[in-house]
Amino acid sequence: MPTFTHDGLDFAYLDEGEGEPILLIHGFASTKEINWVGPGWVSTLTGAGRRVIALDNRGHGASSKLYDAAAYDPDIMAGDALALLDHLELRRVDVMGYSMGGRIASCLALRAPERVRSLILGGIGIHLVEGAGLPVTVAEALLAPSLEEVTDPMGRTFRAFAEQTGSDRRALAACIYGSRRTLSREEVGRIRVPTLIAVGTRDDVAGSPHPLVALVPGARALDIPGRDHMRAVGDKVFKEAVLAFLAEPH
Structure with missing residues (x-):
């Protein structure tokens, strides 16, 4: 398993496939394997001709563990993801985050919009603004x-x-x-990259995607039918929508 060092921490990551790169950022208590390999995202994306990069967030999986809450601000974790892109010498990628990973991905899009070709937020809707995780x-x-x-x-x-x-x-x-910090309405209004926001219709954690779409310029919503927070991540409808979104000329 490849690793890189950033901010005095060791991070485990995967890098598979060839083609246009996409960075995947997992949710709370998950790992790159649980969130992305197990549900078939890595095989789906590499099969579609994409290069897939995914890291274990700090405190998770095979990456370094920290016990200071202040070290887990989503903007700090967005810096970890940017450090991985720098390590791999990738200038611009598509970014997909799920749940907490969506908070991190949103911070990444705000912090370095020139590095983000498109943004996919799964399992996080209006609670990105109105909820605290x-x-x-x-x-x-x-x-x-x-x-x-x-x-x-x-x-x-x-x-x-x-x-x-x-x-x-x-x-x-x-x-x-x-990681409980929310983004303000003004902050999400500054997300200027093409954005897809996907939430299960039975998800009681994320909040509805539609009010968030109204705040993010040019964003669109996907209702993942009949899925709750845990089961939406590997849903076929979600995958098909993401592949179609990625195929667009952003």
Whole structure:
């Protein structure tokens, strides 16, 4: 597994396929494998003639772990993604982020619009502006002595997922507290790259994509039918829409 060093941290990443590059940024408590390899995104995109790059965010997967909440601001994590592009000497890429990865991708598009050909936000709608990410009860669940002591339903889901994947629960709890910053309406109004915003119709985490589309100039919405936050990521309708979007002459 290739790695690079940035900000004193080691980051694991994958780089597969040939063609126009696309950078994938995973969601909270996930990894490049769980978010992108397992659901078939890497095979779908490389099969469509794309070069796929994906990293493990700080605190996740095989990348370095930190326990200071301030280190997980989405803009800081956008800097990690930019450092990977610099490491690979890529000047301009398509960018797709899911859930927390969508927050990071949005910060990347604001921070370095010249590096972003197009932006795909999955699993994040108006809560990018009006919500503060996952509730702190998830962090509390991650730090609880055992799963049996967690009563919050969403907290139990993420605690069980973290245990299943062998994640560093302390690092994830710090990430919950640190990545809760929203973007303002003025900030999302400055996203000037072609943008697709895709959310499952049963997603109770992301917020609707349509109010966010109204704030981002030229953005469009995709309702992923019948999917909740966890199941929308690998949906066939989502993949087909992304491939069509990427094929457009942005």
